[in-house]
Every structure is written in C-alpha cells, then in structure tokens.
Amino acid sequence: MNDLPLRDQTGLPDNGRVFPVKDISLRVLEGEHPFHRAEKEAAEENWEREIAANPALFNGDLVFQNRLTFRDNVVEGEAFVVPYSTFMWWRRQPQDHVRGGYHAFCFPVIISSDDALIAVKMGAHTANAGQVYFAAGSLDRSDIVDGQCDLTGNMRREVLEETGLDLNEAVLEGGLFGSYRNRRLTILQRYRFDRPADELLERIAAHMLVDEEKEIAGAVAIRSPDPNVHPYNAAMPPVLEWFFTGKG
DSSP: OTTSOOSOOSOOOTTOOOEEESEEEEEEOSSOOHHHHHHHHHHHHHHHHHHHHOTTOOOOEEEEEEEEEEETTEEEEEEEEEEHHHHHHHHTSOGGGOOSOBEEEEEEEEEOTTSOEEEEEEOTTSTTTTOEEOSOOOOOGGGEETTEEOHHHHHHHHHHHHHOOOGGGSEEOSOEEEEEETTEEEEEEEEEOSSOHHHHHHHHHHHHHHOSSOOEEEEEEEOOOOTTSSOBOTTHHHHHHHHHHOOO
C-alpha cells in the first residue's frame, strides 16, 4: 500500500468525544478508491472467509472516504464507491494501524418524549451481530444525490427499514455533531419523537413481525451512560456520555 497515506491529517479531534459541526459536505468521485486498487486481491480472499463464516452477508456497494478535513467546524470529504468486501477487509486491519481510507456513517439519535434513547440490537446474520447501536447503515450508492452524500436521506431510510419509525414524524433537536476515532467518523443528528419509549418500542416490535429483511433482533430504551448495560458498538459510549452527562 505504498501509495496510501500513512498519517491521519484530517484535523478532526481523534479522541472519540462528541463535537459540534457547522456543516458536512461529502463528495463522491468517479474511479477507484486507492485502498481498493491496492488491496483488491487481499479483500477478495478475505471476502471468501467472511461469507464462509456468515453466508448471509451481501457484497453490495459502500461509499468509502478517501479524504476528510475539518476546518472552521466544517467537515469536507471526498469518497469513492467500493464493494462491501473492500470495507470488510479494511476494518479487519488493526485499529491503531488502519490507513488508506475513512469510514463516515450516520447515527440518527432517536429520543423519546420521556428522554430515553432508542437503539436496536443487530441480528445474528449481520456483520455487527449482537451489537447495540442506533438504527443506521453505511452510506451507499442510493444515498448519492448530485455527487454528494445525502446524510438526511440515509438516516431516514435506515431507520424506516430497520424500525418502521419515520424520522419525518420527529423534531430535529439542535444541529449536527461528530465523533471521530481510528479513522471512523460518526455523524450525529438528534431526532425527538412525541411518544414515550415504551410506545416506540411497541411500534418497532410490530414492524419486526412484517419486516422481511430481519436485520434487527430487537430494540432497547437506553436511560444511562453506563457503557456496560448492553453490548454496544464501539461508537456508542461517547454518544451516551455526551447525551446523558453533557460532556462533549
């Protein structure tokens, strides 16, 4: 991977703490991502191992960042569309040595009227089996509008598909936020529903009965910043601390 960047020079605070963001612009370029070009054969070999262990995985496409910068509270990025297999190989690299790309994804922070956070537990056949985090999915080709990533559209689609909840029924609470560590950028937007947690969980349970994809194994209401209450995805603890204690 001699043509890949060796150091993180994004300007993003690389400590996982949540920080405010004025604006985000993620462009998607034509062509091959340098990491995909350099690691194509290794990624394909790894994919054979991945699907042998979990045949339900699907090698679709994913928007994978090649460049991220953070100046004056604005995030800008340039990305390419890569096969999911390339991303799976990238994330297999040791976290303290990950290089060659950045994974930017959205977390719609769903808040109930009684101030609980609503998250989902991923199904056993998914790439993040058993992990608890907000209903979300990586940016893909369907999220590209006029050469830019449609972050709001991605969040609405993923939440609707996984939970049956419509973010158009919620009220946006505040602006955008970010959390960054190990070349992974979590983009945060808070959505407050005028319904208590129990009612939202009932609606999600009803959706699960008719959902053909069965991506999630259930939903939970989170009322504590304790990172040990559930088997959280690594991106979740900083968000819980930020929401429940006000520490950004």
